[in-house]
Amino acid sequence: MGFVHVVRGRRWDVVAAALTLGVVGCDDAKLLGPRLYVASGFTDEVLQLDPDNGAVVTSISMDVRRAETDEPHAVAVDPNGRYWYATVAHGEPTLWKFELRGNRLVGRVRLGMAGAGRIGVTPGGDRAFVPDYYRSGGDVRSEVAVVRLADLEVIDRVRVCVAPHDAQVSPLGDVVAITCSKSDEIVVLDVATLEERTRFAVGPDAGLPGAPHYRPLNAVWSPSGERLFVTLHDVATVRAFAPDGEVLGSVTVGDGPAQIAQTGDGRRLTVANRRDGSVSVVLTAALAEEARIPLGVLHPHGVALSGDDSVAFVTYEGDTRSPGGVVAMDLRSRAVLWSAEAGAYTLGVAFAAGP
Amino acid sequence: MSRSSRGLIVAVQAMAVALLGSCSDSAAPTGSPRLVFEPAVVALDTAGPATVVIRNTGDAAAGPLEMAASQLRDTAGTTLVGPSVAVSPRDIATLNPGAERTVTLSLTLAPLTQPGRYVADLAVRSQGNTLASLDLDIRVDQEVTGAPGQSVAVMGGPSTVRQGDVAQYTAEVRDSAGAEMNGAVVHWSVVPSTAGVFSAGGRFVGYDVRDVRVVARSGAAADTLDVTVQPRALSGSFTTVGQGSVPARFSADLWVHGGTLYTGTWGGRTVNGVTQFGNALFAWDITNPTQPAIVDSVIVDARVVNDVKVRADGRLAVITHEASGDGKNGVTLLDLSDPHHPSVITRFTNSLETGVHNAWIEGDYVYLVVDGTSATSGLRVLDISNPTQPTVMASFHAGSSFLHDVYVRDGLALLSHWDAGLVIVDVGNGIAGGSPTNPVEVSRVLVAGGQTHNAWYWPDAGYVFVGEEDFATPGIIHVVDVRDLRSPVEVATFQIGGGTPHNFWLDEATGMLYLAWYENGVRALDVTGELMGQLERQGREVAALQYSGGSGCPASVGGGTCAWAPQLKTGLVYVSDMNTGVWVLQPQF
Numbered sequence: 001m002g003f004v005h006v007v008r009g010r011r012w013d014v015v016a017a018a019l020t021l022g023v024v025g026c027d028d029a030k031l032l033g034p035r036l037y038v039a040s041g042f043t044d045e046v047l048q049l050d051p052d053n054g055a056v057v058t059s060i061s062m063d064v065r066r067a068e069t070d071e072p073h074a075v076a077v078d079p080n081g082r083y084w085y086a087t088v089a090h091g092e093p094t095l096w097k098f099e100l101r102g103n104r105l106v107g108r109v110r111l112g113m114a115g116a117g118r119i120g121v122t123p124g125g126d127r128a129f130v131p132d133y134y135r136s137g138g139d140v141r142s143e144v145a146v147v148r149l150a151d152l153e154v155i156d157r158v159r160v161c162v163a164p165h166d167a168q169v170s171p172l173g174d175v176v177a178i179t180c181s182k183s184d185e186i187v188v189l190d191v192a193t194l195e196e197r198t199r200f201a202v203g204p205d206a207g208l209p210g211a212p213h214y215r216p217l218n219a220v221w222s223p224s225g226e227r228l229f230v231t232l233h234d235v236a237t238v239r240a241f242a243p244d245g246e247v248l249g250s251v252t253v254g255d256g257p258a259q260i261a262q263t264g265d266g267r268r269l270t271v272a273n274r275r276d277g278s279v280s281v282v283l284t285a286a287l288a289e290e291a292r293i294p295l296g297v298l299h300p301h302g303v304a305l306s307g308d309d310s311v312a313f314v315t316y317e318g319d320t321r322s323p324g325g326v327v328a329m330d331l332r333s334r335a336v337l338w339s340a341e342a343g344a345y346t347l348g349v350a351f352a353a354g355p
Numbered sequence: 356m357s358r359s360s361r362g363l364i365v366a367v368q369a370m371a372v373a374l375l376g377s378c379s380d381s382a383a384p385t386g387s388p389r390l391v392f393e394p395a396v397v398a399l400d401t402a403g404p405a406t407v408v409i410r411n412t413g414d415a416a417a418g419p420l421e422m423a424a425s426q427l428r429d430t431a432g433t434t435l436v437g438p439s440v441a442v443s444p445r446d447i448a449t450l451n452p453g454a455e456r457t458v459t460l461s462l463t464l465a466p467l468t469q470p471g472r473y474v475a476d477l478a479v480r481s482q483g484n485t486l487a488s489l490d491l492d493i494r495v496d497q498e499v500t501g502a503p504g505q506s507v508a509v510m511g512g513p514s515t516v517r518q519g520d521v522a523q524y525t526a527e528v529r530d531s532a533g534a535e536m537n538g539a540v541v542h543w544s545v546v547p548s549t550a551g552v553f554s555a556g557g558r559f560v561g562y563d564v565r566d567v568r569v570v571a572r573s574g575a576a577a578d579t580l581d582v583t584v585q586p587r588a589l590s591g592s593f594t595t596v597g598q599g600s601v602p603a604r605f606s607a608d609l610w611v612h613g614g615t616l617y618t619g620t621w622g623g624r625t626v627n628g629v630t631q632f633g634n635a636l637f638a639w640d641i642t643n644p645t646q647p648a649i650v651d652s653v654i655v656d657a658r659v660v661n662d663v664k665v666r667a668d669g670r671l672a673v674i675t676h677e678a679s680g681d682g683k684n685g686v687t688l689l690d691l692s693d694p695h696h697p698s699v700i701t702r703f704t705n706s707l708e709t710g711v712h713n714a715w716i717e718g719d720y721v722y723l724v725v726d727g728t729s730a731t732s733g734l735r736v737l738d739i740s741n742p743t744q745p746t747v748m749a750s751f752h753a754g755s756s757f758l759h760d761v762y763v764r765d766g767l768a769l770l771s772h773w774d775a776g777l778v779i780v781d782v783g784n785g786i787a788g789g790s791p792t793n794p795v796e797v798s799r800v801l802v803a804g805g806q807t808h809n810a811w812y813w814p815d816a817g818y819v820f821v822g823e824e825d826f827a828t829p830g831i832i833h834v835v836d837v838r839d840l841r842s843p844v845e846v847a848t849f850q851i852g853g854g855t856p857h858n859f860w861l862d863e864a865t866g867m868l869y870l871a872w873y874e875n876g877v878r879a880l881d882v883t884g885e886l887m888g889q890l891e892r893q894g895r896e897v898a899a900l901q902y903s904g905g906s907g908c909p910a911s912v913g914g915g916t917c918a919w920a921p922q923l924k925t926g927l928v929y930v931s932d933m934n935t936g937v938w939v940l941q942p943q944f
Contacts (some may be wrong), residue, residue, distance in 0.1 A: 107418035107449025114727035135708035152448035302439035319680035321632040
């Protein structure tokens with residue numbers, strides 16, 4: 001494993017150069033092609049990987065406070081293919097904006113919240129929704145920041161629920177679904193007005209705020225926007241909802257489902273199962289688990305699909321005795337194409353076809 | 356009397372320059388930002404702020420932009436401690452091509468700022484690069500409310516002063532009829548002007564060891580007094596007594612109690628292909644300080660055990676968890692009945708899930724620093740009267756930025772609240788009716804530069820020493836006068852050539868401040884007497900030791916000195932070093 005990608009301290013030696021150039025090794029031709037971005041939550045960097053083999057192409061520092069853990073948490077790619085975004089969850093949580101071409105940092109905005117979770121970008125790429133995934137607030141409701149991406153202006157913060165983690169904008173761009181990890185709810189906001197359209201519990205045994213039973217973590221909309229698939233982390237389940245909250249079905253997956261991705265045709269879901277180290281492939285029509293593939297790694301967390309939906313890239317966190325990394329799995333053969341240690345406490349992942 | 360009632364009129368004139376570029380390889384965009392300030396000259400007085408526009412005239416976005424004003428300097432280049440130029444906004448998320456933002460500048464004067472001409476600069480930085488700068492030409496005028504004096508005479512003050520000691524000078528002003536003009540303003544200066552610094556009211560501290568001339572002016576009248584600044588004449592050294600190694604992990608904070616020393620661990624360190632994270636607390640036997648030896652360890656679910664604190668009775672300790680594998684973080688309380696072999700009482704995580712960075716124990720309460728920037732983050736007060744079942748009793752957040760460290764003394768919690776500054780909170784002192792279960796803010800001070808990292812409160816002297824952890828500009832120790840706890844004011848600073856300070860320890864009996872300064876090792880600073888101005892120019896640094904060379908801090912293999920924290924105990928200074936473990940130093944002064 002590359003020394004620089006694991007050891008926070010040693011990385012200080014190259015931080016100055018990285019900050020000066022915007023990236024490390026910015027003359028690498030790999031920078032121009034398809035790439036994976038993965039957030040290394042403990043080493044305060046986003047790594048750009050070669051999706052063909054997992055090799056680290058470059059490291060982009062997000063180390064605001066050199067001696068503290070800032071925790072890059074989520075990464076997302078602009079639908080227009082010009083930018084990519086990342087959140088920092090600790091210290092003063094921020095949303096960062098990079099040009100896809102060259103990874104040049106062009107902006108960073110303080111979100112004015114205690115934490116930062118995933119990034120929901122509207123289909124036109126004009127707004128982002130970033131939930132305040134703050135887990136130490138007891139039963140206090142946190143907010144979702146609404147950011148105008150052109151100039152990185154926080155145009156609003158909407159108080160939604162306890163420890164919201166994911167924000168997923170519907171394919172039509174009219175609503176955004178917020179997963180409330182510590183209050184067992186989904187909150188759906190109108191993207192234009194930011195008014196709450198609906199709020200519903202993810203199950204009949206929903207816990208009290210601050211003491212969840214299901215712990216909804218992440219979500220993905222079907223291509224038509226008629227179904228919302230939600231991972232229920234504490235009950236090993238993916239549940240499908242209609243936009244109004246009607247339960248359309250459930251499927252048992254591996255223990256501790258975290259992130260979820262969907263093929264472009266909407267036929268399959270890929271779910272990273274954090275607790276049992278596996279990935280579940282779910283058929284959406286039947287809402288049935290087609291396969292559960294052990295990855296042999298600790299704490300799978302994020303999942304992203306290649307542009308042609310043939311490969312699932314799954315990040316894993318590692319633990320306090322081992323680093324994190326990424327596993328690439330062929331979704332047809334279910335074979336592991338490669339597995340690479342990359343970073344530590346490796347969290348969010350996004351695939352980009354290139355600028 | 357307020358600054359405005361004293362009739363101060365301040366004028367700031369500003370001139371702009373700009374520039375910069377970025378990655379120019381084939382993968383990078385072809386454009387580049389270009390930032391300029393407009394207009395080139397800005398006037399400002401204390402009646403209200405002035406504004407300047409920053410515009411991106413380039414063809415690529417720039418950001419994030421950080422705006423920072425330097426400390427004021429007089430025309431001879433001597434830095435003033437206290438007055439500052441406030442900038443709003445302090446940061447701009449991004450500035451697109453053709454876009455502009457209005458920046459507001461306002462001057463904050465320290466109570467004893469003298470009228471005169473000063474300079475400063477406003478820099479706009481992004482990712483370590485200065486993209487544009489603005490030179491500030493500042494004039495602080497004293498409004499003349501009456502006829503100037505016809506004569507002035509220096510009446511009091513020593514003709515010999517010791518470098519770094521504050522001396523008081525007085526002058527008498529008389530009108531043309533020979534009558535004494537009570538309240539007449541006297542402007543004090545020193546020749547050569549870099550040899551020391553005056554504050555209003557005739558308080559002088561000498562920097563250079565030499566003969567100087569003290570000048571008192573009132574209107575056109577002046578008088579002088581020749582003064583000799585004698586050397587402070589302090590010297591000393593550190594001698595290495597012992598060293599104990601932690602080669603596989605980076606070391607973090609330490610605490611010494613009796614014959615045991617405890618060290619935390621930090622980050623991920625790869626040695627011979629094996630990465631080990633900061634998931635350990637080590638207990639060291641230091642009964643023979645020449646050979647500190649690890650005698651036990653506690654492994655917890657964390658990637659950083661940043662802090663360890665031992666209760667005054669030595670029977671209980673707390674260690675902090677960050678980046679735990681289970682995501683619950685929190686703290687672990689340790690039973691120290693056998694000090695060399697701590698045992699876990701309990702791990703407590705409720706409302707601490709995002710991570711605990713620092714801690715302080717005071718009796719039955721543990722004060723914890725919880726990551727976050729909202730009202731529900733910051734300080735947590737934990738009741739540990741039953742250590743098997745801790746209870747969260749209270750929380751406090753200063754409203755902006757994040758809490759980094761807490762130090763409790765005399766019923767006051769000194770909160771190092773990063774860009775919100777030093778915040779003083781009553782947790783039982785009584786000054787503001789606070790208690791451990793009801794923390795009440797007493798006051799706060801935003802020291803220049805922000806990034807308020809740690810603090811040490813010295814009640815007998817009325818000072819708080821504040822560390823600014825800034826790896827870029829670089830870091831500074833700020834001295835805050837808290838003799839009036841409700842009106843803290845920065846009065847002095849200490850910095851060295853580079854790097855940034857980390858934790859420190861004050862020997863209050865001798866007034867010696869021991870500073871861990873990462874790659875710059877351990878420094879000993881004499882902080883006796885009244886403190887004013889730039890302490891590094893006053894011969895106050897008594898000793899410094901870069902005990903392990905100077906390359907790589909921290910570094911997994913082959914790194915040099917990387918001092919994290921010192922602690923004085925029984926005449927020895929114990930130092931936790933990120934790279935190497937523990938050093939035992941004998942100070943000799």
